[in-house]
Amino acid sequence: MNCKVRFAPSPTGLMHVGNARIAIVNYLFCRKNFGTFLFRVDDTDLARSQKKYEDAIKENLDWLGIVYDETFKQSEKLERYQEVMEKLISKGILYKCYETQEELEYKRRIATSKGLPPIYDRTALTLSDTEKRKLSDEGIPFYWRFKLPKKTVSWNDLILGEVSYNLNNVSDPVIVKADGTYLYTFSSVVDDFDSNITHIIRGQDHVTNTAIQIAMFDEVSSSKYHVEFAHLSLLVNKDGSQFSKRLGSMSLEDMRQKGIDAMAVWCILATLGSSLDTVPFNKIDDLINYFDISKFSSNSPKFDINDVLKINKKILHSKTFDEIKQWGISEKAYEVIRENISSYIDFQMWNDILKDNYNSTFLPTDLETKLLKIAAKELSKIQEFDEISGQEFLKNVKISTGLSGKELYMPLRKALTDMEHGPNIVQLLTLLGKSEVLRRLNAY
16 A cells, blocks of 8 residues: 555644554554654644654654654745645635634624524625725734635545535634744645645544545645545543543653553554454564554543553563563562562562662561561571472461461561562562571561
């Protein structure tokens, strides 16, 4: 397939899971079809765009492992937008408007009160040249609208199926604001056409934009320019409420801070909203082969960070020592604690626990203190821990204290690691070694 897609975020905030889902689905679709992936920075909103957000987006793409083939910023193409704008003005497709925001809001309220759709009434098209000159002489700022054809636009959506949208139900879109800023609807069409984008994959909230932009493509291109569209259903929270990108727990920065592996994000977002099962793949290439955009539906999927954490745990458990050794854990320790690792943060936690100078904050009861003292006494009788001597040690402590089960193992585990759960206690004793275990027990 001759395929070219684009991921085009605005650098006006942190990258959240909704953005990441669009990037991931575009990337998988592109790579599965041996296409070209364009990373475009939609920064025409000069007032809100910030370099720190652009840098953060690039950092997150690197973290995800998304390699783009081409990239540019819309702020670099202002001359091209002006060129196309002048072409559309000469064709009578663009027209000046002079209403203020207050005037437009008043018109919307009047239309709504009459039970009419709040659509711009094209008053500006009725202005005479004399009236326009008068407004201009008075210094009244103007902006530009695109004159939409009054017809129904249809396309075969890769997810939604056949979609029809009546352009009579939408206002002529503003494409250039009074301050000269180009708006997304227009600049995106120009860039998609210039870049020869073949497939636009984005959220369902862009369906109206798609209808408008199809009309724009017809005017911007010198010949019929065809683009395939796919509109992903929008994410909702696990309780079914509307998803908010402002939730900090939904940002990729937050996920990274939680110690989540990038592949956990891939596996969830590549299948969320589809009939595909979520499989804990460890490599993007495996997910590319598994991915199928035809399996997505129009139903809004529920995003739950706990699902990411669950798949993250499975992915981490599947990793070899070579894949995690940069976290500073020894191979012997990894074999013992592997099943107790849920995130990368856990590696640092276990590094701290296994250090010789680690001191537990456990505050035992009198009975527990007695148990720990007896354990230290029994430990001094053996040479060194191995699986056999470790079992013998626990057996002797059990006999000497009359305790068993949770009453026996929980205080020992807390005294050694501060944790109520963890690796097999004998393996833990062997990993720490006799002298370190004795030091920790004697602290009580």
